[in-house]
Amino acid sequence: MQSESLxxxxxxxxxxxxxxxxxxxxxxxxxxxxxxxxxxxxxxxxAGFYSNYNANVHRSAHTLGEEATEAYESARDKVSxxxxxxxxxxxxxxxxxxxxxxxxxxxxxxxxxxxxTLVTTLMEHHSNIVPWQLLAKSKGATLKFVGLEGDGSLDxxxxxxxxxxxxxxxxxxxxxxxxxxxxxxxxLCGLARNAGAITVVDAAQSVPHMPVNFSGIGCDFFAxxxxxxLGPTGIGALVGRKALLEEMDPFHGGGEMIxxxxxxxxxxxxxxxKFEAGTANIADAIGFGAAVDYLxxxxxxxxxxHEVGLLRHAIDILSKGKGFRMYGxxxxxxxxxxxxxxxxxxxxxxxxxxxxxxxxxxxxxxHCAQPLMRWLDVAATSRASFYVYNSCDDVxxxxxxxxxxxxxxxV
Amino acid sequence: xxxxxxxxxxxxxxxxxxxxxxRLDRFDISAHDTNPLCGDEIDIxxxxxxxNKIEEIRFFGKGCAISQASASMLTELAKGKELEWxxxxxxxxxxxxxxxxxxxxxxxxxALLGMKVLKMGxxxxxxxxxxxxxx
Numbered sequence: 001m002q003s004e005s006l007x008x009x010x011x012x013x014x015x016x017x018x019x020x021x022x023x024x025x026x027x028x029x030x031x032x033x034x035x036x037x038x039x040x041x042x043x044x045x046x047a048g049f050y051s052n053y054n055a056n057v058h059r060s061a062h063t064l065g066e067e068a069t070e071a072y073e074s075a076r077d078k079v080s081x082x083x084x085x086x087x088x089x090x091x092x093x094x095x096x097x098x099x100x101x102x103x104x105x106x107x108x109x110x111x112x113x114x115x116x117t118l119v120t121t122l123m124e125h126h127s128n129i130v131p132w133q134l135l136a137k138s139k140g141a142t143l144k145f146v147g148l149e150g151d152g153s154l155d156x157x158x159x160x161x162x163x164x165x166x167x168x169x170x171x172x173x174x175x176x177x178x179x180x181x182x183x184x185x186x187x188l189c190g191l192a193r194n195a196g197a198i199t200v201v202d203a204a205q206s207v208p209h210m211p212v213n214f215s216g217i218g219c220d221f222f223a224x225x226x227x228x229x230l231g232p233t234g235i236g237a238l239v240g241r242k243a244l245l246e247e248m249d250p251f252h253g254g255g256e257m258i259x260x261x262x263x264x265x266x267x268x269x270x271x272x273x274k275f276e277a278g279t280a281n282i283a284d285a286i287g288f289g290a291a292v293d294y295l296x297x298x299x300x301x302x303x304x305x306h307e308v309g310l311l312r313h314a315i316d317i318l319s320k321g322k323g324f325r326m327y328g329x330x331x332x333x334x335x336x337x338x339x340x341x342x343x344x345x346x347x348x349x350x351x352x353x354x355x356x357x358x359x360x361x362x363x364x365x366x367h368c369a370q371p372l373m374r375w376l377d378v379a380a381t382s383r384a385s386f387y388v389y390n391s392c393d394d395v396x397x398x399x400x401x402x403x404x405x406x407x408x409x410x411v
Numbered sequence: 412x413x414x415x416x417x418x419x420x421x422x423x424x425x426x427x428x429x430x431x432x433x434r435l436d437r438f439d440i441s442a443h444d445t446n447p448l449c450g451d452e453i454d455i456x457x458x459x460x461x462x463n464k465i466e467e468i469r470f471f472g473k474g475c476a477i478s479q480a481s482a483s484m485l486t487e488l489a490k491g492k493e494l495e496w497x498x499x500x501x502x503x504x505x506x507x508x509x510x511x512x513x514x515x516x517x518x519x520x521x522a523l524l525g526m527k528v529l530k531m532g533x534x535x536x537x538x539x540x541x542x543x544x545x546x
Contacts, residue, residue, distance in 0.1 A: 345427070347475035349449050353518060354414040366450050379450045379473050408418045409476075 005305040006298060012389050014039040014294075025359030028394045033177050033205060033338050033385035034363050035227045038291075042230055045290035049283045057282055058256065058273070072282050075289030076272075082292045083203075083222070084213035085239045091272040092237060092285050096204040097127040099223030099238035100171070102275060103200055104131040106248040107221075108169065111198075114140035117167040119197070121146040121154060122375050123176040126368045128202040132171055141168070148375060152179035152328035159188065163195035170197040174206035174217075178367045178383065179328030180335030182206070189219045198244065204228055204236075208387075209307055209336050211300040214239050226284065230388075231291035235284035238275070245271040252277035295388075303388055307337035310386045314339055314395045321402060323411050327376055337386035340367070343402055344411040348380040351405050355382075358401040417512040418476060425480035430487055433469045442532030446520050451478040453528045455486070459536070463494045470528075475521050477514070482525030484508050489529065497533040500526055 012018050017037050020027055029037060049071065055064035057072045073087070080090040093099045108131075112118070118132045122145050129143075136143040144165070147158040154172075163170075170192035174185045189199040199219040206212050208229035214222050221244075225236040240248075250257055250268055254277035259267040268274045295303065311332035318324055323344030329335045343351060348364035355362055363383045366373045373379070384398055405411075440457035451474025460466030468486045472479060488508060489497060502519075505526050506512070514522055 349451075349475040349518070349521065350418065350477065353417065353515075357414045365448065373450075379452075404414075408415050409423060 004309065005302040006388060008389070008391055011298070012391075014041065015389050016040060016043070018389060022359040022361070023357050025357075026397075028358070028360040028390075028397045030384040030386065030390065030394065030398060031361045031363045032387040032390075033228070033367075033383060035233065036208065036230050036387050037389065038232065038287075039230055039294050041294050042232065042287045042290045046232060046283050046287040049286050054283075056279055068282055071286050071289075072280060075285045078289040078292045079237055080239065082296065083207055083224070083237075083239060084215050085222075086242070088271060089214075089242050089245065090237050090239050091245070091275040092235060092280060092288075093223075094234055094281070095225040095227070095236035096125075096202060096223045099221075099236055100127055100131045100200060100202065102238050102251045103169075103221050103223075103240075104135045106251045106275065107198065107244065108132075108135040109138070110249050112139045112141055112168050116141040116169075117162070117165045118143045118169045118171070119146060119162050119165075119167040119192075120144075120171045121159075121173070122148050123152070123154070123179055123181060123372050124171070124173055124369065125177050125202060125204070126370070127204075128171050128173060128200070129371065132169065135169075145371065146172075148372075151330075152176070152181050153334075154181075154183060154188075160191065163191055163197075166195055167192070167197045169200060170195075171200040171202070173202040173204075174212070175203075175209070175336040176328065176369075176372075177205045177338065178340050178369045178372055178381070180338040180340070181328055182210075182334055182336055185219065186217045189217055193218070205336055205338070208295075210304040220244055226288035226291060229291055230294055231288040232284040235281050235288045237288075242271060245275070250277070251275050254278045256280070298388060306388060307386050308332045310390055310392065310395060311335065311337055311339070313392050314384065314386075314398070317395065317399050318402065321399070322406060324402075327378075327381060338383055339385075340381040340383045342378060342381055343405065344409065346405055346409045346411065348382040350409070351382050351402070354405040354408060355398070355401040358397060358404065360398055360401045362398070416510075417514070419510055422476055422480045422509065425483045426476035429470070429479060429483040431469050431483060431490070432471065434471055435467055435469050438467075438469075440532040440536045442528045442535065444524065444528045444531065446474070446478065446524050448517055449474060449478070449521060451475060451521055451524055453478065453482050453524050455482070455525070455528045455532055457489075457529075457532060457536075459494065465489050465492055465494070465497075470525065474524075477509070477512075477518060478521040478524045481505060481509055481522045482528070485525045485529060494533050494537060497529055498537075500530065502526075 053067040055068040147155040207224040227233040257277040352364035438456040453472040458467040
């Protein structure tokens with residue numbers, strides 16, 4: 001299998017799941033925006049922890065405890081360096097959703113006031129909408145949405161108008177999980193900062209797929225998930241500016257996050273441990289570190305180039321088909337490796353059932369972005385999303401599957 | 412069973428030309444439900460006539476071919492039947508009506524959505540009648 005940017009045969013050999021068959025066919029996994037497959041290196045890192053040095057971290061002075069602590073903190077180092085942040089600014093969370101909720105509770109409950117405006121956009125995943133809705137409700141603030149242009153980019157007039165309301169929080173995605181739109185978050189965060197807002201960037205679909213630098217963006221908070229970038233589920237990260245993390249309240253109370261506990265009050269551990277109450281998800285953090293090592297060895301420029309190549313090929317052959325409608329920017333340079341589409345009057349779930357029979361896994365539905373689906377005026381779309389192990393053959397199998405659906409539905 | 416067997420001519424016909432699609436001006440039963448996984452939506456309205464029989468029935472909704480065809484076929488079957496018939500209706504009856512397609516656990520919910528809505532409506536109607544009797 002050919003790719004100009006990656007040694008695809010070598011990459012594919014690292015993913016044991018790609019050897020399995022689905023309905024008797026080669027697995028063509030195109031649901032990477034939902035979750036990605038895991039290379040042997042990640043699986044081995046997790047099994048290695050449990051087999052060789054399983055112990056709690058930051059507590060025990062014995063050998064296993066020291067080794068576990070070192071591996072856990074080394075994972076924090078790797079993941080933070082991967083996104084151009086300092087390890088002191090990186091809090092391990094369960095994922096992006098827990099990260100945005102952490103900001104909601106630990107920053108929002110303390111600093112947002114009655115009558116404040118919170119701003120998000122119509123292209124957000126529910127994880128960057130619902131926490132702000134809940135925060136607005138609890139504080140008597142108002143949540144407002146930046147609108148979209150016809151091509152699925154942000155409406156900058158709408159954004160700039162909302163900045164005139166001096167919002168307290170501006171939450172925006174770096175890359176839409178439905179449209180693929182890549183937002184210029186550095187520019188948006190600059191405008192938001194000038195308006196006096198703190199900024200929250202949902203990087204769940206950008207960090208896995210392109211070079212991303214937290215300090216370069218200049219945002220206050222930044223969230224992403226391990227399982228969308230070859231790592232295990234149940235681990236993700238919130239990166240925050242240290243000064244903000246210092247002044248925030250804790251999130252969960254319990255072990256690890258304290259310095260001293262008295263019957264009537266407690267003092268807090270240093271950032272980031274102040275936000276990591278309870279025993280950490282040690283094994284998965286170590287797996288996350290291994291995933292980052294794997295991506296670094298490929299090089300994020302090469303990963304992005306590979307996906308742009310697949311996107312070009314996919315848009316090229318799919319858009320020739322009868323009744324094919326694609327949503328979002330048409331130029332691959334302005335979009336992440338996802339294509340949301342519909343085919344004639346074939347409902348996305350019916351298409352997905354037919355594609356599954358060909359071994360092709362795509363997502364169908366609302367993609368946890370219902371406000372966006374309403375804006376698009378569609379009940380559901382199919383979504384094919386690419387990653388490092390996908391090939392042009394995969395794209396062609398998808399196209400053949402869609403053609404089969406057209407035949408069955410007599411389109 | 413292949414996808415071609417699931418999406419038989421008759422299913423596609425009911426999907427594209429749904430029978431009993433729309434709303435009733437006068438109705439005794441109205442029920443609505445969605446399948447949150449898929450976003451399929453079904454509304455069913457029923458006018459009850461002599462002997463607790465389904466005199467008129469309409470459905471309204473949007474969603475995949477399976478959910479919409481199933482709801483439409485069900486309204487045809489139900490018309491003229493007694494409400495007791497709806498109570499006795501089973502998952503197997505609905506799948507048989509659709510030609511026994513082999514559906515996975517997520518898609519089976521699409522097939523059964525119409526039946527669920529109709530049952531909800533009928534049980535609600537009969538329950539309300541029971542309460543009136545007790546008053």
